[in-house]
Amino acid sequence: MALPWLESVPVWGAPAAAKAPRSFPQRLVVQFMGNGVNIDHWWARGEGAAMELSQSLQPLAPFRAKLNVINGLFNKPATGVGIHPGMTGNILSGMPLTKGAVLHGGISMDQVLAAHIGQDTVQPSLVLACEQPLTGYHETNFSMAYSSHISWQSADSPVPTEVYPSLAFDSLFENSGSRRMESILDRVREEAAGLQKRVSATDRARLDEYLTSVRDVEQRAQRMRSETLKAADRAKDRGLPLQAMKRPDNGLPEDLREHMRLMCDVVALAIQTDKTRIATMLMCRDLSGLFYPFLDVRDAHHPASHNDRGEGYERITRFYVSQLAYLAGRLDAMKEGEGRVLDNTCLLWLNNMWSGSRHDNSALPVLTVGGLGGKLKTGRVLNYRDGGDENRKLCSLYLSLMDRMGVELPRFGDAETRLVDL
Numbered sequence: 492m493a494l495p496w497l498e499s500v501p502v503w504g505a506p507a508a509a510k511a512p513r514s515f516p517q518r519l520v521v522q523f524m525g526n527g528v529n530i531d532h533w534w535a536r537g538e539g540a541a542m543e544l545s546q547s548l549q550p551l552a553p554f555r556a557k558l559n560v561i562n563g564l565f566n567k568p569a570t571g572v573g574i575h576p577g578m579t580g581n582i583l584s585g586m587p588l589t590k591g592a593v594l595h596g597g598i599s600m601d602q603v604l605a606a607h608i609g610q611d612t613v614q615p616s617l618v619l620a621c622e623q624p625l626t627g628y629h630e631t632n633f634s635m636a637y638s639s640h641i642s643w644q645s646a647d648s649p650v651p652t653e654v655y656p657s658l659a660f661d662s663l664f665e666n667s668g669s670r671r672m673e674s675i676l677d678r679v680r681e682e683a684a685g686l687q688k689r690v691s692a693t694d695r696a697r698l699d700e701y702l703t704s705v706r707d708v709e710q711r712a713q714r715m716r717s718e719t720l721k722a723a724d725r726a727k728d729r730g731l732p733l734q735a736m737k738r739p740d741n742g743l744p745e746d747l748r749e750h751m752r753l754m755c756d757v758v759a760l761a762i763q764t765d766k767t768r769i770a771t772m773l774m775c776r777d778l779s780g781l782f783y784p785f786l787d788v789r790d791a792h793h794p795a796s797h798n799d800r801g802e803g804y805e806r807i808t809r810f811y812v813s814q815l816a817y818l819a820g821r822l823d824a825m826k827e828g829e830g831r832v833l834d835n836t837c838l839l840w841l842n843n844m845w846s847g848s849r850h851d852n853s854a855l856p857v858l859t860v861g862g863l864g865g866k867l868k869t870g871r872v873l874n875y876r877d878g879g880d881e882n883r884k885l886c887s888l889y890l891s892l893m894d895r896m897g898v899e900l901p902r903f904g905d906a907e908t909r910l911v912d913l
Contacts, residue, residue, distance in 0.1 A: 492664055492679045493613070493764035495701050496827045499690035515827055516611070517863050517896045518768040518836040520758055521601060522815055523641050525579060525777035526796035527847035528856050529805040535560040539870040547808045550816035554823070554860050556870045557833065561857040563876030566885045567905055569843070573631030574850040579777040579843045580637025585886035585904020586646070590632040597904060599643040600889040602650065605769045607898045612767050618642045619659055619754050620652035620773040622781060623734045623741065629778075638777035641841075652773060654743060656753040657716035660708060663757065663766050676706055697826065701763070708756045715753070718742045747781060751814050759821040763832060774811055777843055783807055796847025804847075812858075815840045819860045836861040837892060855885065866895040873912060882911060 494500065496515070532547040535558075542555040551558050568587045569578045580588050586597025601616055609615025624639030640649035653659045664675045676683075683702060687695050722742030726733045739745040744753075751774060758770045775781050779792035788795055788803040795804050815838060822833035840858040845851045854876055862869050875883035886904035891913045893900060901907065 492675055492705075493766055494686075495697065495763045495825065496832075497690060497694045497697060499694045515835045515864060516765060516768050517866070518762050518832075519601065519604060519770075519839065519892065519896065520762065520818065520836065521583065521641070521771040521839045521841065522811075522818070523582065523771070523773050523775075524808075524811040524840075524842050525638075525775055525779055525844075526793055526842075527799055527844035527851070528808045528842055529799055529801075530846055531800050532805050532808065533856055535872045538872065542870065542872065547805055547812055548858075550809060550813040551819070551858070551860065554816065554819050557819070557823075557860050557862060559859040559867075559869055560872045561859065561888070562872070562874045563854050563878070563883050564857055564885045564888060564910075565852065565854050565880075565883060566843075567880065569852055573629075573633065575631070575777050576629045576633035576635060576637035577631055578850075578852050580633070580640065580643075581904075582841060582843050582885075583641050583771075583889075584643055585884070585889070585906065588633060588637055592634075594634055594636055594647045594649075596637070596643060597646050599641065599650075599771075600886075600893065600903065601642055601769050601771050602644050603900075603903070604893060604896060604898055608768060608896065612765055614662065614761070614767040615769065616642070616650070617659070617662070617758060617761050617767045617770040618650045618652050619758065619770065620654050620776070621743075621747065621750050621754060622773070622776050622779060623654055623743075624652065625776065625778065635778070639773075641773055642771045655715070655719050656744075656750065656757060657712040657719055659754065659757045660712040663761055663764070674706075675709060676702060704756075705760065708753065708760060711749075711753055712757075715742070715744060718744075746785070747783070748785060752817060755814060755818040755821065759818060759825075762822060762836065763825050774814055783810065786810060793847075799847045812840070815858065815860065822861070833861045835864045837863045837867060837895075839892070854883075857885075857888070863892075863895045867892075867913070875910075878911070881908075884908075884910075888913065 532545045534545045536543045540556050577588055581596050583599035584597035589595035605615035625635035627635050642650040644650045719742035726736055733741055744750040761767050775792055781792045786806040823831050825832040838860040842856045845854050884906040886906035887908055887910040890903050890906055891909045
């Protein structure tokens with residue numbers, strides 16, 4: 492069980508008594524929502540703490556000074572190729588996708604970072620999803636795998652996504668076999684008690700807060716574990732693979748709010764303890780079948796996006812922005828040196844379309860929260876729509892972010908230049 496940052500304990504190679512400012516790791520977390528946003532309620536004006544936010548962006552109000560609203564970027568290889576899968580599978584790679592039976596695209600930006608800096612952590616990256624992947628082919632002759640995966644470890648192989656919160660939690664604490672049913676905190680109780688005697692009063696409070704947080708996530712994950720085990724038995728009795736079962740028969744939480752919050756909590760713990768510095772979260776896939784009864788929306792996500800200017804889809808858009816805000820809040824509450832974990836992180840929020848009703852991806856909604864250790868200026872509204880296609884490439888943003896994380900490449904995807912004014 493890894494520890495969070497503690498002022499009393501040497502961390503990341505820095506002596507505990509060192510007076511020089513510490514350099515903390517930089518992290519990237521990507522959240523993805525498919526099928527566009529409500530375009531009538533997606534805007535921001537001004538800058539910093541005075542930034543004015545639209546209705547859909549209101550959940551991010553507490554983070555105005557750490558927020559960038561980026562307008563007008565596009566993923567050129569995903570335009571003019573056909574709707575849905577061809578608009579999604581290369582959202583993080585910017586490479587053309589191949590139709591038919593053979594998958595071929597490009598390595599995604601998160602995996603490029605994982606290959607360069609992943610050796611510094613237990614897990615090179617964490618790849619999560621809140622919806623099972625689709626199989627088969629779309630009418631455009633693109634594989635549905637492109638609709639279901641944004642993280643690709645090679646040009647022809649997506650990184651398998653973890654959809655079960657209990658298994659995602661296990662991966663952080665190396666739970667396996669019968670030990671999965673034991674409390675991780677019970678297993679480290681003596682070590683934790685010994686550590687509390689050796690650290691400062693401030694660290695004792697911080698450690699207690701951390702252990703309480705782990706216990707909360709563990710208990711929630713454990714409840715879901717029992718449902719997953721029951722689902723596996725049901726699938727076996729019916730002679731079906733588990734992924735072919737519908738929610739909640741497949742063991743996934745019926746309440747999406749619970750599922751997404753727990754996945755965000757898992758990512759927050761992974762970042763806090765430096766288990767990984769790179770994570771992607773496919774909150775809903777393209778052609779999503781998720782339902783939102785708690786938002787008073789009857790249609791599933793994809794059909795609802797065909798009425799994307801309606802009040803129902805605005806509530807859906809705001810719900811997904813609130814997941815970004817929730818994760819930002821979790822990281823902003825974690826002290827790291829004189830700042831917060833969020834200050835050394837970039838949360839990147841992406842959508843594969845602007846308008847779901849028109850399947851328009853000529854420009855994409857993009858948000859960032861967090862400053863990457865002061866290397867990313869924040870509190871701004873940036874507009875690239877009128878700057879010419881060569882100056883508004885999504886991959887130019889990726890090159891710029893990778894530069895700030897110490898991975899400098901001559902080109903990535905379809906871009907050779909960095910994003911101006913970022």
